[in-house]
Amino acid sequence: MKIAHIVCVFPPYKGGMGNSAFNFVKVLAEIGYDATVFTPDYGGAGGGAEENGFKIERIKPLFKFGNAAFLPQLFWKLKNFDIIHLHYPFYGAGAAVLLRKLIFPKKTKLIIHYHMEPAAGGLKGLVFKLSRFCITPLLMRAADVITCASIDYAAHSGMAKYYKRDKNKFKEVLFGVDTDRFKIKDLRFKNLDKNLKNILFVGGLDKAHYFKGVDVLIKALPMLHVTCYILHVVGDGDLRSEYERLATRLGIADKVNFISKVPNNDLPKYYQQCDVFVLPSINQGEAFGMVLLEAMACGKPVIASRLPGVRSVFKNGKQGLLVEPGNAADLAEKIEIILGDNDLAKKMGGEGRILAEEKYTWEKAGEKLDEVYQVVSLSSRKFIK
Numbered sequence: 001m002k003i004a005h006i007v008c009v010f011p012p013y014k015g016g017m018g019n020s021a022f023n024f025v026k027v028l029a030e031i032g033y034d035a036t037v038f039t040p041d042y043g044g045a046g047g048g049a050e051e052n053g054f055k056i057e058r059i060k061p062l063f064k065f066g067n068a069a070f071l072p073q074l075f076w077k078l079k080n081f082d083i084i085h086l087h088y089p090f091y092g093a094g095a096a097v098l099l100r101k102l103i104f105p106k107k108t109k110l111i112i113h114y115h116m117e118p119a120a121g122g123l124k125g126l127v128f129k130l131s132r133f134c135i136t137p138l139l140m141r142a143a144d145v146i147t148c149a150s151i152d153y154a155a156h157s158g159m160a161k162y163y164k165r166d167k168n169k170f171k172e173v174l175f176g177v178d179t180d181r182f183k184i185k186d187l188r189f190k191n192l193d194k195n196l197k198n199i200l201f202v203g204g205l206d207k208a209h210y211f212k213g214v215d216v217l218i219k220a221l222p223m224l225h226v227t228c229y230i231l232h233v234v235g236d237g238d239l240r241s242e243y244e245r246l247a248t249r250l251g252i253a254d255k256v257n258f259i260s261k262v263p264n265n266d267l268p269k270y271y272q273q274c275d276v277f278v279l280p281s282i283n284q285g286e287a288f289g290m291v292l293l294e295a296m297a298c299g300k301p302v303i304a305s306r307l308p309g310v311r312s313v314f315k316n317g318k319q320g321l322l323v324e325p326g327n328a329a330d331l332a333e334k335i336e337i338i339l340g341d342n343d344l345a346k347k348m349g350g351e352g353r354i355l356a357e358e359k360y361t362w363e364k365a366g367e368k369l370d371e372v373y374q375v376v377s378l379s380s381r382k383f384i385k
Contacts, residue, residue, distance in 0.1 A: 001033055001034065001082045001083065001373065002033075002034045002035075002036070002081045002082045002083075003025075003028060003033050003034065003035045003036070003081065003082065003083050003085060003373065004037075004038060004078055004081040004084050005024065005035065005036070005037045005038070005085045005087065006037075006038045006039070006074065006084065006085070006090060006093050007021040007037065007038075007039050007087040007090065008039070008068065008069065008087070008089070008090040008091075008092075008093070009040075010022060010037060010039040010058075013042075014204065015204060015208075015209075016115075016288070016289075016290045016291075017087060017115050017116075018039075019290065020115070020175050020290060021087050021113075023175075024085075024365065024366075024369065025037055025054045026052045026054065026362070027362045027363065027366030027369075028054070028366055028369060028370075029052060029053030029054040030053065030366070031366055033373075035053075035054040035055070036054065036055040036056070036057060036081070037054065037055070037056045037057065038057050038059060038077065038078075039056070039058055039059070040058065040059060040061045040064065040069035040071065040092075041060045042061075042064065042069070057077070059071050059073055059074070059077075064092070065091075065092075067208060068090075068092045069092045070092040071092060071093050071096060072095075073096075074093055074097060075096045075100050078096075078100055078108075079100075082377060083109045083110075083111060083373055083376060083377065084097060084100070084101075084108060084109065084110050084111070085111045085112075085113060086110065086111070086112050086113070086139075087112075087115060088112050088114050088115060088136075089115070089116070089117070091131045094131070094135045094139050095135055097110065098135060098138055098139050098142060101142045102138075105142075109144055109376050109377060109379075110144055111144060111145045111146070111147060111372065111373075111376060112139060112140065112143040112145075112146050113146075113147045113148065113173070114146055114147070114148040114154060115148075115287060116153075116157070116284070116286070116287035117157045117158035117159070117284055117287075132158065140159075140162045143169070144376045144379060145169060145171055146159070146169055146171070147170075147171050147172075147173045147369075147372060148170060148171075148172060148173070149173065149174055149287065149288045150172065150174075150287065150288055150308070150312050150313075151170060151172045152308050152309055152311070152312040153288065153308045154170055155308070157284055157287070157308060157309075171368075173365055173368045173369055174359065174360060174364065174365060174368070175290050175293065175360065175365065176360050176361045176363070176364060176365045177290070177293035177294055177297045177360050177362070178297075178362065179297050179356055179357055179361060182268050182271060182293075182294045182297035182298050182356075183268070183297060183298060183299075184272070184298060184299035185272045195228055196228050196229060196230050197230075197276075197339045198229070198230060198232065198273055198274045198275045199217075199229060199230070199231045199232070199275065199278060199335065199339075200232050200234070200270060200271065200274035200276070200277045200278065200295070200300075201214060201217060201232070201233050201234065201235070201277075201278055201279070201280075202234040202235060202267070202271075202277075202291045202294070203234075203235050203279070203291060204235050204237050205233070205236055205237035205238075205239045205240045205243065206236075206237025206239060207237070207239060208237075209237065209239075209285075210239065210285075211281055211282050211283050211284075211286055212279075212280070212281055212282075212286070213279075213280035213282040213305065213325070213326065214233065214239070214243050214280070215242075215243060215246055216282060216326055216327075216331060217231070217278055217280045217331065218231070218246050218247050218250065218252070218256060220328040220329070220332040221250070221255060221256070221332070222250050222252060223328065223329060223332035224332055224336060224339075226335075226336060226339050226340065229255060229339065230255055230256075231255060231256045231257065232257050232259060232270060232274070233257065233258045233259065234259045234262050234270055235259075235260070236258075236260035236261065240258060240260070243256075243258070244258060268294075268298060271294055271295050271298035271300055272298050272299075274295075274300055275300075275338070275345060276300065276302070276303060276335060276338045276339060277292070277295035277300050277302045277303070278302075278303045278304075278331070279291060279292055279302070279303070279304040279305065280304075280305055280323070281304070281305045281310065281325065282305070283307070283325065284307060284308060284309075286307055286309070286310055287310070288310060288313060289304060292304055292310075292313050292314065292320075293313070293356055293360045295352070296319055296320075296349075296353060296355055296356045296360075297352070297353060297356040297357075297360075298349075298353075299349040299352060299353045300349050301319070301320050301321075301344075301345045301349050301352065302314060302320035302321075302348075303321050303323060303331070303334050303335060303338065304320065304322060305323055305325040305326075306322040306323060306324060306325065307325055314352065314355060318348065318351050319348055319351045319352040319355055320338075320348055321334040321337065321338065322334075
């Protein structure tokens with residue numbers, strides 16, 4: 001079966017949406033699917049490539065706007081595929097996919113994987129709103145199935161009205177983590193003071209990831225009663241300088257270590273050396289948090305915001321703690337709880353590893369997608385009424 005995955009960003013660009021698409025397609029190729037990824041060529045490389053058993057075609061956009069790219073070429077490039085799997089949001093690709101579905105409804109099997117509902121202001125926000133008003137309703141009606149990593153998120157996000165209209169159309173396909181790569185290991189970097197409590201954040205620091213709440217995390221640090229700590233911020237982007245200035249204003253610049261470039265092979269080490277991992281996202285721009293899976297797989301307790309989708313990744317009080325979004329004082333309190341109780345931290349970390357092994361593997365994700373594809377390939381579902 002020939003499968004096309006269409007996604008607005010893809011490795012080497014670092015981000016949860018592209019990484020999840022990569023792992024979905026990789027595991028599908030291992031199962032035996034003939035899979036191709038279509039993604040914009042933002043850097044001018046163009047052409048196609050093949051790796052990990054699947055093909056990648058980077059298409060030069062007619063025009064682009066941030067991570068949105070207008071790709072009318074998709075209309076004819078998708079003609080020979082059995083199933084089209086569109087990763088939403090991808091503003092600029094939805095129209096071409098929708099047009100193909102409308103013109104060839106029986107030949108075009110469409111699955112939409114709903115990642116998140118992006119929020120932005122200004123001109124970009126206006127573009128998003130127009131697309132959600134004009135294109136999104138038709139796309140959701142046209143889709144044979146809508147997959148998502150969290151039904152909880154779908155039911156409390158911009159998808160809520162579509163979910164309420166036809167809950168059976170939504171299928172939860174959990175994200176996974178490579179538990180062989182991200183694993184428990186007693187590791188400390190040579191230059192790391194063993195007396196320091198190590199807090200870790202991993203994520204984008206660009207404007208597209210403003211919702212990660214790095215500023216909230218930095219504001220929480222001066223509230224800690226624990227003084228022997230360091231925060232490692234792994235990531236980069238155009239907001240980094242703003243976060244650095246914030247740390248300086250708060251007098252904690254020496255306690256925040258920004259690490260802009262970490263080779264993929266070294267990333268597990270940063271999880272393995274931390275005492276607690278924090279994902280302090282502020283709104284529903286965060287839909288799941290794959291970094292939570294990576295931290296749990298490394299046997300580390302986690303702290304995350306009590307947001308739809310994110311709150312369902314782990315059980316509060318068992319693998320980690322939930323905090324109120326944007327509440328620096330609450331975040332400081334929860335960090336204190338874990339850093340101040342080594343036995344609790346170790347127990348939560350162990351429970352996190354068990355959860356990662358039992359629930360969050362890419363093999364399980366591949367099996368679930370395989371089930372969805374088999375059903376869709378045999379169906380002749382009509383639009384939602």
